[in-house]
Amino acid sequence: MTTAPSRRDRRISPVFLGIAAVMAVTGWAVWTDFAADARIAVFLFVTSAWVVSLCLHEYAHARTALHSGDISIGAKGYLTLNPLKYTHALLSIVLPVIFVIMGGIGLPGGAVFIERSRIRGRWRHSLISAAGPLTNVVFALVCTAPFWLGMLDGVPMIFRFALAFLALLQVTAAILNFLPVPGLDGYGVIEPWLSRKFRAQVEPFAPFGLLAVFGVLFIPEVNIAFFNGIDAILSGLGISDLETYCGQNFYRFWKTRDELCQSFVS
Template identity: 25%
Template sequence: MLFQDFSITEMIYLALTLAIAFSVHEFAHAYSAFRFGDNTAARQGRLTLNPIKHLDPIGTILFFIVGFGWARPVPVNRFNFKNPRVAGIIVSILGPISNLLLAVVGAFLYYLFIYLNLTSDFFYTFSEFLRFFVHINVLLFIFNLIPLPPLDGYRIVEDLMPRQVRPTLAKLEPYGAIIFLVLILIDPLYRVTIGVLLGEWVPALGGAIHQFFFELFITR
């Protein structure tokens, strides 16, 4: 997924999708942390769905150029949680889960439009956007579960590890971006790691979601 592969329409679809997906993702972190007793994100104005509060300019631009990027991470102070380990896992996983739910909602609407035989130009354009929306949110769901810092998958693994292992993991955090770049730039490593996730898992999960709603709305 590279910038030069996009039409103008697809770039608009991507911009709208990222504005929604990143905002909902970070809001899910902020809201769940707030519910568990940490108001750090709320005090910084992050308990909102306003994209301006969540989008990172560089991370968003990179999504257009190389196919992956990031939003501004929501600040979380786990010392405010009564049970930091359990609450930390839930707060971390709800970001990716929010993207999966967005993909499900997008697919539901897409096949509902087909079922209702809505054929106007508006619904045709919106349906094309929904297919794009589903794919990007599935990609974000899987991508964010990669267990490399600073992604959510790493935070989940960190909280699942025994306490004595965490200091060792903490030493590796500054090298997370380097490790990720190595996996991206060295083709043999890419093909057996991130390439599998993006090239096989994303289409498989997206296909399963589409198949479910296709059978629900179309084949009955």
């Protein structure tokens, strides 16, 4: 018999605390220009912050499921924020980090197993699916707050670039997650409202939904339109495309340094 999560089931994992500590220390190194190579500090700061956001994304799914009736969540370790407890750590952590390194795009995760049979009510099912990408939205608002609140005085330019790139990742993750494509959270939001027959027909394609999305993004016209939309959203939040570009340039420490971006921090 499954019981409600104990205090131990809710205790924050040392693994997550370690990742958060890396984020804090490297963020301080970027801010103070303490690191010998600022680009490596930016890489570590953005990557660790991205992993923290992925953990919070999955935690939001799990926590919402818990309050919706799935008390098995605690025993699975999802409430500890430990990424090693996810059903598919490869999908939730490793692949998203690889995609950030390779292409600078926020890959949606999704690897907490929720026992949907324990949950009653279509609204609850929809809310569980929406909770993850909504976390990315909140994270994006936090990253961009200094920009749209006009609180950039005293913020080092390189830290500003790092925040801009991190915000880009959060916005892309939120938008991609909310797409109504089988296998993504957006489809999970509308799925409870679809007919049983339609859901049965679509279910076999769910494992390939994410691959299909990225296949479509490789079409040049779609890719340009997608990132133009991302730039427009970030612009509305006070971030220019130059800031996100320089943030990505500093993040990729193994690439040639852009002299224009470097001139802003010299």
